[in-house]
Amino acid sequence: MxxxxxxxxxxxxxxxxxxxxxxxxxxxxxxxxxxxxxxxxxxxxxxxxxxxxxxxxxxxxxxxxxxxxxxxxxxxxxxxxxxxxxxxxxxxxxxxxxxxxxxxxxxxxxxxxxxxxxxxxxxxxxxxxxxxxxxxxxxxxxxxxxxxxxxxxxxxxxxxxxxxxxxTETGDLDAPPLLDAKGESSYPDLCDVRGQFQARRALEIAAAGGHHVLLSGPPGTGKTMLAERLPGLLPTMSEDEALASCAVRSVGGQLPAPASWRYRPFRAPHHSASAAALVGGGSRPRPGEISLAHEGVLFLDELPEFRRSVLEALREPLESGQVVISRATSRTTFPARFQLVAAMNPCPCGHAGDPHGRCTCTPDQVTRYRGKISGPLLDRIDLHVPVPRVPLNELRGEPGPHDESTATVRVRVRRAREAAVARQGCANAALDARGVERHCPLMPSDRQWLEAAVERLGGSARAFHRILRVGRTIADLAGDPASPPGRMHLAEALQYRS
Incomplete structure (x- = not known):
């Protein structure tokens, strides 16, 4: 025996x-x-x-x-x-x-x-x-x-x-081959997006501070192109971040190729996805799209077409950075620290506000369409960005001076992100309420002005803190990481709240 x-x-x-x-x-x-x-x-x-x-x-x-x-x-x-x-x-x-x-x-x-x-x-x-x-x-x-x-x-x-x-020491086994992948050159370039200066600026702010973005505009104006270029603007993942991201994808059976394991994930589920597909679940819990996008970007195109229950399931992960799946006999936690980029049309036909008068939607239809997205979810999105139609003559020729490449913008993003991490240990979007008050001090006059502006917009305390975080990021991009956000920075942050 x-x-x-x-x-x-x-x-x-x-x-x-x-x-x-x-x-x-x-x-x-x-x-x-x-x-x-x-x-x-x-x-x-x-x-x-x-x-x-x-x-x-x-x-x-x-x-x-x-x-x-x-x-x-x-x-x-x-x-x-x-x-x-x-x-x-x-x-x-x-x-x-x-x-x-x-x-x-x-x-x-x-x-x-x-x-x-x-x-x-x-x-x-x-x-x-x-x-x-x-x-x-x-x-x-x-x-x-x-x-x-x-x-x-x-x-x-x-x-x-x-x-x-x-x-038994009668044979040998091999070690796995070494990996050498930087993962920076395969992202689509931002210079492919012509015009859309405000949207490009918002994308840069989002990358520098880790903020969520909502792009709203008619069909064919470049919303998807902008979203696909956000991962290339983000700083390179550290080894620990890359391992955490790959660990989730390994559990989900969607591990990236060895040559691209340091790439930030970009997930774009179809609007017909269920809550379990997006958040995770099953009798044997598996990670959903939000966890597969951990340390990367989750892109939800045609946001109002997602079922209301599916979108509402995003609210807690957006705040906590994790999702907890509870079953009768088990409780499983998956990380879900991602950047959300959502895109939507202004109305069902997509042409509300078009100067050519092509919109055929009634006011009730527009209200119902926009009402598919709840206020609490919108309140958790820092940047609300219009993406208008660009005249065709501006799309011809070589890129102009404002059509900067991903490499150029990425330098500013990396500098601003490094300044934020050195100051507070995390990106600006990850600051809690106490961290916002500590690292985003305002002059009394600026605070009074911002509070009055948020009151006029009917914003919540969460919206006020999110505006401060965005203002902090704008100040970092301007090269003022040690100074409090000024009124100019706050005014730009305020215009991204609709």
């Missing part, structure tokens, strides 16, 4: 708690028992592992086999435990050295031939395995994902036989 232990990782949202796989070989008639809250795909591992062991050249254990997946109250799902289970069985049968097995963590699904297949959600598992100090052994198909994690030893394998050869 022999007891062996192997280590793996479960998946719980973006967390990856450690799972200890205990294998006990006893006497008696051949039987296999698995305990530890294993779901169907995990229980089916018995048959996959049994055939994989035989096809790798090992004899399957005789007698009673008992496998415990600890902790017992943690749900386990998927085929990620196959490799660890096979290694545990071979260790219990004394085919593998227990000391080397105990120094590793194993993740991977087994094919019947013994080959290793990739698993979703590997990146969070590796990030937490790094803290344990063990060596991680993963399928070669996950090599690009494994290469993102530094500070630990990761080995990639093609099959169970390769893993066993390495554990």
């Amino acid at each position: 022999t007891l062996a232990v192997a280590y793996s990782r479960a998946q719980d949202g973006i967390l990856a708690p450690e799972v200890t796989i205990e294998v006990f070989l006893g006497g008696g008639l051949p039987a296999f028992y698995m305990v530890g809250m294993a779901e169907t795909a995990v229980r089916e591992a018995r048959d996959r592992v049994w055939v994989a062991l035989r096809n790798t050249g090992f004899e399957t254990p005789n007698g009673r086999v008992t496998v415990n997946l600890a902790p017992a109250d943690l749900p386990k799902e998927g085929g990620r435990f196959d490799l660890a289970l096979a290694v545990g069985l071979l260790t219990a049968a004394q085919h593998l050295p227990a000391e080397r097995v105990a120094a590793c963590e194993f993740l991977g699904e087994l094919a019947l031939s013994g080959e290793l297949r990739p698993v979703n959600g590997l990146l969070p598992a590796l990030l937490q395995a790094r803290e344990s100090g063990r060596i991680a052994i993963v399928p070669r198909a996950n090599a690009g994902e494994a290469a993102m994690v530094g500070g630990m030893r990761v080995l990639v394998a093609d099959s169970l036989g390769d893993v066993c050869a390495w554990l």
Whole structure:
């Protein structure tokens, strides 16, 4: 009778708690028992592992086999435990050295031939395995994902036989290839957008301060083009930010290519998306679009066409930067710190206010159309920007002096963002009420003037603080990070509230 232990990782949202796989070989008639809250795909591992062991050249254990997946109250799902289970069985049968097995963590699904297949959600598992100090052994198909994690030893394998050869010191395993990707050159260029000076200016402010934006204008005026160029204006993600963003996408099964893992995500769901698709959910909670856009941009085109319940689900994540999905037996938290860019037409036909009089909508239709977006949601969007139609003759020829490129604007954005982080440790849009009062002090006359202006607009206390944050960003862009926002900065911030 022999007891062996192997280590793996479960998946719980973006967390990856450690799972200890205990294998006990006893006497008696051949039987296999698995305990530890294993779901169907995990229980089916018995048959996959049994055939994989035989096809790798090992004899399957005789007698009673008992496998415990600890902790017992943690749900386990998927085929990620196959490799660890096979290694545990071979260790219990004394085919593998227990000391080397105990120094590793194993993740991977087994094919019947013994080959290793990739698993979703590997990146969070590796990030937490790094803290344990063990060596991680993963399928070669996950090599690009494994290469993102530094500070630990990761080995990639093609099959169970390769893993066993390495554990018995009769073969070698490879390390994942190094990644070298800056992720700055593939974004579309802002100089492609002609005219729209105010919208371009608002986009620069949004990038510098991390503010949400609502673009409103007729069809074909460049709202989508502007939104697609925002990720290129944002500062390059740090390694920690990139890993956090990729970890969410890894859990969602939408990990980017290894060459673009430092790119900021840009998500643009269709307006027919459900609340679960946007926010996340399911019987086994999975991240939605707002979490897949973590550290990037979420673009909602045709905003009034989204269902009201779907849009209302955005309100809490916009404030908290995370989404909590509660079920009867579990509670899962996903990060959702994104920049929202929304676009809409001014009316159902899209031509309200057109000087040529093309609008055919009645006032009631316009009111109903705009009323699809609630006041509380609009109140959480810092910049409300009109995007009017540009005369065709302004679209011809080479870019003018005001049609700056992404690289030019990005320099100013990076300088302003660095000044804000040095002053307060975060972007201006992330300041809480106390931080706003501390880092956005106003002259008494300017405060009185702004309060009166917000009262005339019928704004809330939230709107007042958001105007202060935008004014702080405008002052940073003007090169005045140490001075309080002036009336000129506040006046520009005020014009973006409708």
